[in-house]
Amino acid sequence: MKISGVDIRPGNIIEYEGGLWKAVKIQHTQPGKGGAYMQVELKNLIDGRKNNVRFRSAETVEKVRLDTRDYQFLFADDEMLTFMDKENYEQISLSKDMLGDAAAFLQDGMDVMLELYEEKPISVQLPDHVEAEIVEADAVVKGQTASSSYKPAILDNGVRVMVPPHISAGTRIIVDVYAQEYVKKAD
Template sequence: MKINGNEIKPGNVIEHKGGLWAAVKTNAVKPGKGGAFNQVELKNLIDGTKLNERFRATETVEKVRLEQKDFQYLYEEGDMLVFMDTTTYEQLELQKDFVGDRSAFLQDGMQVRVEMYEEKPIGVALPDYVTLEIVEADPVVKGQTVSSSYKPAVMENGVKVMVPPFIDAGEKIIVDTNEITYVRRAES
């Protein structure tokens, strides 16, 4: 679907310079002289590179619709992650690098959303929050105040996170998978 350059909004995915780009920020500029334009910060969906581009109102770009499919995480095999389409039961294998550091948060049976473009996966969205057990936590240092100091801890997936002093090994916590930060203690 073609749209004018001044209609690009954050979150839109466009085809530009032979690649797929997501609009991160947009800024409509109306200079005193010359025509108005839209200054757009783009992020490449395949390799993550960024680009700043000017689109005049008269230019048209191809807006792309991404298909989002629900998948279930099954298992890891070598450097591949195996997912199953929850509607067709077809399996999809993706490189561990494709998911990135967040692959450590994948759990058996976890529901994920895979963004597809022309039947090719271009992104994987994990749930925003997961519950994990702390396997190792530093002891509290006397004199530390609860409000300002966090201590390092290691979760069952091997990822380190900073937690409040009252969290000990064996406790379950809720972690933000986007920021990789402690959110709160999990309900028992």
């Protein structure tokens, strides 16, 4: 679907210079001299490059719609991750690089969302929050509990997060997958 360059909104996926780009930030500018334009920060969905582009109202771009499907994580093998389509049980293997740092939070049987463009996987979306166990946490320094200070802790998946002083080893917590931050203590 073709849209005007000034109608681009954050989160839109567009086809630009032969690649798939996601609009991250936009700024509408109307200079005193000349026509208005939309300054758009784009992120390439394939290789992660960023680009700043100006679109005038007369320009049109192709807005792309991605298909999303529910998949289940099965297992990791060296640098590859295997997922299963929950509808037809077909398996697909993807590189760990596609998930970046979030790959450490994958758990066996976890439900994920794959975004596909022309049946080709573009990205993998994990749940925003996952439950993990603290395997190692620094001891509390006396007098430190009065202030809102945090201490380093290591999760069962090897990721290092900052946690409140009352959290100790063996405690299960909820972690934000993408920010890699402590959210709350698990019930």
